[in-house]
Amino acid sequence: MFGVVLWSDPERCKAVIWCEDHRDLAYFDGAKEGVMDHGPNQETASVVLGVGDMLLFDVCVTEQRRTAYNLQRVAVAAAEDLVNKMQFEGHKLRMTQGKGTNVVPLAQGTVQSRQQ
Numbered sequence: 001m002f003g004v005v006l007w008s009d010p011e012r013c014k015a016v017i018w019c020e021d022h023r024d025l026a027y028f029d030g031a032k033e034g035v036m037d038h039g040p041n042q043e044t045a046s047v048v049l050g051v052g053d054m055l056l057f058d059v060c061v062t063e064q065r066r067t068a069y070n071l072q073r074v075a076v077a078a079a080e081d082l083v084n085k086m087q088f089e090g091h092k093l094r095m096t097q098g099k100g101t102n103v104v105p106l107a108q109g110t111v112q113s114r115q116q
Contacts, residue, residue, distance in 0.1 A: 001026075003068070004079045006086075015049045016081075017068050019059065026059050026068040049073070052080030075083045 003017040003026060013030025030049070041101040049055075057068045 001057060001059055002074070003047050003055050003057065004018075004082055005051055005055065006083055008049045008051055010048045010050075013048075015068075017055060018056070019066070024066050025068040026057070028057075028068040028071060050077060050080075051083060052077040054078040 002020040006016050006018050008015040015028040015030070017026040017028060018032070019026050028049070049071075053073050055068070056072045056074050058070040059066050059068055061067075
């Protein structure tokens, strides 16, 4: 699965990952397992994860949470502004809901009336 690091703690080797399937977030504990980075000459090195890094990984559900393992960093800081964008959109949504509406407008022609 592919994913993007939303939060990381380099000192404790932990990260929270947004997964491509848009389901629950995945958690990574690097103290148990390292992260591999494949360089241009196919050499492999252990890396520290940063916010916005794009990863390829396996996921399993344990103790009612998703755990990421076999991590490989695909790109460094590929989506480093993703967290800010998500916070901004969340703020906009909260402001809209505070004004008494939570209706999402549909594009023209997406709703068809039923003929009886």
